[in-house]
Amino acid sequence: MDKLKIVANGKLNGEITVSGAKNAALPLMCAGLLTSGTLRLKNVPMLADVKTTQKLLQGMGARVLTDNIAEFEINGSTVNNTCAPYDLVRTMRASILVLGPTLARFGQAEVSLPGGCAIGARPVDQHLKGLEAMGAQIVIEHGYVKATAPNGKLKGARVVMDVVTVGGTENLLMAATLAQGTTVLENCAVEPEVVDLAECLVKMGAKIQGIGTQTMTIEGVDELHGCEHSVVPDRIEAGTFLCAVAMTGGKVVLRNAAPKTMDVVLDKLVEAGAIIEAGDDWISIDMQQRPKAVSIRTAEHPAFPTDMQAQFMAMNAIAEGACKVTETIFENRFMHVPELNRMGANISAEGNTALVQGVEKLSGATVMATDLRASASLVMAGLVADGETIVEQIYHLDRGYEHIEKKLGGVGAKIERIRS
Numbered sequence: 222m223d224k225l226k227i228v229a230n231g232k233l234n235g236e237i238t239v240s241g242a243k244n245a246a247l248p249l250m251c252a253g254l255l256t257s258g259t260l261r262l263k264n265v266p267m268l269a270d271v272k273t274t275q276k277l278l279q280g281m282g283a284r285v286l287t288d289n290i291a292e293f294e295i296n297g298s299t300v301n302n303t304c305a306p307y308d309l310v311r312t313m314r315a316s317i318l319v320l321g322p323t324l325a326r327f328g329q330a331e332v333s334l335p336g337g338c339a340i341g342a343r344p345v346d347q348h349l350k351g352l353e354a355m356g357a358q359i360v361i362e363h364g365y366v367k368a369t370a371p372n373g374k375l376k377g378a379r380v381v382m383d384v385v386t387v388g389g390t391e392n393l394l395m396a397a398t399l400a401q402g403t404t405v406l407e408n409c410a411v412e413p414e415v416v417d418l419a420e421c422l423v424k425m426g427a428k429i430q431g432i433g434t435q436t437m438t439i440e441g442v443d444e445l446h447g448c449e450h451s452v453v454p455d456r457i458e459a460g461t462f463l464c465a466v467a468m469t470g471g472k473v474v475l476r477n478a479a480p481k482t483m484d485v486v487l488d489k490l491v492e493a494g495a496i497i498e499a500g501d502d503w504i505s506i507d508m509q510q511r512p513k514a515v516s517i518r519t520a521e522h523p524a525f526p527t528d529m530q531a532q533f534m535a536m537n538a539i540a541e542g543a544c545k546v547t548e549t550i551f552e553n554r555f556m557h558v559p560e561l562n563r564m565g566a567n568i569s570a571e572g573n574t575a576l577v578q579g580v581e582k583l584s585g586a587t588v589m590a591t592d593l594r595a596s597a598s599l600v601m602a603g604l605v606a607d608g609e610t611i612v613e614q615i616y617h618l619d620r621g622y623e624h625i626e627k628k629l630g631g632v633g634a635k636i637e638r639i640r641s
């Protein structure tokens with residue numbers, strides 16, 4: 222399994238181009254199942270999860286073409302299999318997002334239950350509850366969700382999700398576009414990636430009102446057509462690089478970024494001492510001091526994103542002062558804490574709260590993490606640690622960061638992939 226070797230190399234300086242968002246690209250690719258037309262997606266990040274989604278869609282019979290430089294064409298006219306098998310679903314929880322579109326277009330779907338993962342149990346009860354309200358008959362058998370729509374069609378319904386769920390909102394939104402009648406989704410997630418999906422669906426002919434609000438009303442249509450859509454920039458990848466610069470110091474400009482989707486993260490970096498400037502599609506950071514510790518509390522958008530919690534923990538680990546990090550979205554998202562402590566950090570975690578006392582120095586070590594953002598936080602710690610840091614098990618990182626070693630290497634980091 223590949224590893225990353227990182228040696229501190231001073232301040233980061235230069236420019237980085239941000240990729241399209243993983244969390245938007247995956248549901249957008251699944252939306253290709255809703256139409257027999259061609260969905261052309263641009264700005265798609267070349268990530269392990271995108272390749273898994275490509276395999277999943279191809280396994281269902283869809284034609285998926287890519288030029289391997291950020292463009293995909295998905296054509297759902299040839300879909301002849303409504304099953305998403307365990308061997309693909311288990312490597313990527315977002316596979317559950319084929320359930321809504323497949324059921325809505327073909328009247329049946331069989332999708333392996335994704336199961337829990339390192340950061341929490343992550344049930345999909347809200348997805349199933351919503352589809353049942355839309356008339357689906359659902360059984361769980363042999364680890365699979367087997368869903369059918371009586372007479373082949375879902376029916377519009379009012380669904381109040383009892384937790385705010387990004388994937389649940391996306392699945393039900395896609396399903397509702399082809400349902401008969403009107404669906405009202407209440408308590409929707411308003412993450413930028415949900416908005417991006419909704420905007421693409423509208424281009425495909427869907428009738429959706431309330432995009433970007435907690436209530437979306439969808440008037441079902443008989444069919445959707447193809448369209449061209451550019452994936453929203455990845456606010457989490459961008460935030461990760463900004464945090465890295467906040468730790469090393471330096472001046473970096475991020476291109477193809479979406480600062481309007483990152484308000485709270487940018488505010489917190491300013492609180493930490495960074496000078497941040499932004500235009501429509503760029504962000505610059507200038508950091509010439511040791512960061513100040515900043516307390517954060519994760520919550521649904523537009524509050525502080527859980528997917529940035531580990532990276533801020535790494536920054537706080539070397540910051541001046543002490544702070545509190547509270548995780549309210551996932552029940553087990555502190556796996557980076559013991560690894561950061563092995564590198565000399567002073568963090569104590571209990572329940573969903575971690576108290577961080579900043580230290581002056583970290584020391585390099587061999588570390589690993591069992592989830593994506595935890596792995597990113599260890600890479601960042603390596604950028605400022607004494608000696609060599611080896612981050613193992615980086616297939617987690619490859620799920621969500623496109624060429625992280627090249628992007629950070631391009632602004633002066635000493636970081637090398639060791640292939641095995």
Ligand SMILES: CC(=O)N[C@H]1[C@@H](OP(=O)(O)OP(=O)(O)OC[C@H]2O[C@@H](n3ccc(=O)[nH]c3=O)[C@H](O)[C@@H]2O)O[C@H](CO)[C@@H](O)[C@@H]1O
Nearest residue numbers: 244315343344345346347348384385386387388389550551
């Ligand atoms: C591919 C993708 O977009 N992944 C993102 C998505 O994950 P994902 O869509 O899986 O996250 P959700 O928003 O659904 O999960 C939020 C919380 O709701 C709970 N829940 C969710 C669904 C459900 O049916 N029942 C239930 O109880 C989950 O266990 C979790 O505690 O949003 C998360 C929260 O912003 C991000 O961390 C992930 O990066």
Ligand SMILES: C=C(OP(=O)(O)O)C(=O)O
Nearest residue numbers: 244314315528593594621
């Ligand atoms: C938790 C994450 O992703 P996923 O939902 O794909 O596991 C993430 O991107 O940090």
